Amino acid sequence: MVERRAEHAVKFFYSHLFWHNPGVRELFPLSSDDMERQRDRLFAALTHVVSRLDDEALGPYLHDLGRDHRKFLVRPEHYAVVGSSLLAALAETSGDAWTPQAEKAWTEAYQLIADAMLAGADASEDPPWWDAEVVRHLRYGQDIGVLTLRPHAPFPYLPGQYTSVSSERVPRTWRTYSIGNAPRPDGTVDLHVSRIDRGRLSTALVRETRPGDVLKLGAAGGRLTFRRADRPVSLIAAGTGWAPIRAMLEELADRPPHQDVRLFVVARDGAHLYDRPLIDRYGSSCGWLDVTYITPAPGRHRNEATGRLATALSNRGLWPDQDVYLSGPPRFVDQTARVLAELGARPARVFHDGVPAAATGSGPRGRPLGFGEWFLDRPAPHWHDPSARAPKEN
Numbered sequence: 001m002v003e004r005r006a007e008h009a010v011k012f013f014y015s016h017l018f019w020h021n022p023g024v025r026e027l028f029p030l031s032s033d034d035m036e037r038q039r040d041r042l043f044a045a046l047t048h049v050v051s052r053l054d055d056e057a058l059g060p061y062l063h064d065l066g067r068d069h070r071k072f073l074v075r076p077e078h079y080a081v082v083g084s085s086l087l088a089a090l091a092e093t094s095g096d097a098w099t100p101q102a103e104k105a106w107t108e109a110y111q112l113i114a115d116a117m118l119a120g121a122d123a124s125e126d127p128p129w130w131d132a133e134v135v136r137h138l139r140y141g142q143d144i145g146v147l148t149l150r151p152h153a154p155f156p157y158l159p160g161q162y163t164s165v166s167s168e169r170v171p172r173t174w175r176t177y178s179i180g181n182a183p184r185p186d187g188t189v190d191l192h193v194s195r196i197d198r199g200r201l202s203t204a205l206v207r208e209t210r211p212g213d214v215l216k217l218g219a220a221g222g223r224l225t226f227r228r229a230d231r232p233v234s235l236i237a238a239g240t241g242w243a244p245i246r247a248m249l250e251e252l253a254d255r256p257p258h259q260d261v262r263l264f265v266v267a268r269d270g271a272h273l274y275d276r277p278l279i280d281r282y283g284s285s286c287g288w289l290d291v292t293y294i295t296p297a298p299g300r301h302r303n304e305a306t307g308r309l310a311t312a313l314s315n316r317g318l319w320p321d322q323d324v325y326l327s328g329p330p331r332f333v334d335q336t337a338r339v340l341a342e343l344g345a346r347p348a349r350v351f352h353d354g355v356p357a358a359a360t361g362s363g364p365r366g367r368p369l370g371f372g373e374w375f376l377d378r379p380a381p382h383w384h385d386p387s388a389r390a391p392k393e394n
């Protein structure tokens with residue numbers, strides 16, 4: 001019943017929350033665009049999580065969600081006020097269905113969720129976020145930037161994971177970006193950022209951020225990490241989806257594998273293969289690595305790259321034996337996973353992860369980051385960047 005009147009329920013929920021607790025508004029992003037999106041996110045997550053209380057994976061997810069909420073400056077007392085506003089919104093939208101039993105069930109369900117999140121926040125030994133100084137900023141054309149950051153405290157992560165990022169230039173807004181390198185002795189991390197039209201944080205990161213700026217990083221997350229099984233490996237990357245694949249390749253190069261590794265790098269044209277010199281170096285120095293670049297024929301539409309990738313994949317074969325790691329924009333990942341399934345790849349061995357929630361606007365749903373995200377239409381990042389050129393130091 002509530003879903004059918006979701007928009008009304010969401011507006012009611014936030015109006016109720018901010019009217020009764022004006023201070024809570026300050027936790028949320030300033031811009032109304034971001035706030036609109038947040039309306040979908042928080043409320044969708046709340047209702048969706050409640051409907052999955054029996055799911056085994058829910059406990060660990062809520063634990064991490066609670067830990068991560070500390071970076072939004074959420075305090076324990078906020079959980080009660082959010083709960084009251086949620087119940088008020090549900091009561092308002094459910095009509096006659098809001099019986100004493102329904103109210104009791106929702107109250108208990110919300111309490112379970114809040115307790116699990118609070119326990120996660122409480123148990124975490126991590127800081128709420130890591131301050132990290134920008135030490136280098138490479139620009140590739142107008143819309144791709146690679147930022148090297150030095151976290152002020154050790155920042156744990158595995159190659160292939162992503163982190164959430166916030167900048168004082170766009171206060172209270174957090175977006176996720178993949179980390180483009182395996183852990184280094186000096187602790188620095190590279191973020192590959194593709195600028196999204198109307199994306200205020202990605203624009204600030206690519207065009208305005210300078211060495212010396214300090215960004216905030218949230219705890220690393222994501223499941224696109226290397227399984228060192230005794231099986232051959234295929235890595236498939238498109239756009240800045242190359243970042244986690246690059247981190248995994250660095251890890252492989254550090255401990256060369258016994259099995260062959262096939263790497264497919266997809267871009268809208270040659271100019272968009274922004275890391276090609278490095279990939280070429282890997283290709284020539286690592287005997288176990290076979291590199292295939294996929295771009296559309298000159299002058300052809302970028303979508304041709306996906307067709308060409310399908311052809312290249314079908315020419316290679318042996319898919320049932322492969323562990324496949326797939327990274328790129330949501331549509332690309334969906335399509336490629338479908339092609340791989342048709343070619344015999346086993347779905348359980350095709351690994352992909354939530355696309356960094358760096359984009360704005362609307363589009364097809366991406367890879368799930370968590371339960372809340374299953375609900376949402378994730379926007380499609382512009383993995384095709386019309387103006388990327390050689391890197392320039394900022």
Ligand code: HEM
Pocket residue numbers: 024027028029034038041042045046049065069072074075078079080082113114117164172173174357372373
């Ligand atoms: C108790 C159940 C709750 C659930 C299931 C929940 C779920 C979520 C989810 C899934 C996100 C998006 C995460 C991300 O983008 O990284 C989010 C963001 C957020 N939540 Fe919660 N949340 C809960 C409680 C709260 C409470 C009590 C507050 C405090 C007022 C709060 C404040 C926020 C803020 C400020 C954001 C970020 C807004 C943004 O990035 O636009 N949440 N929440």
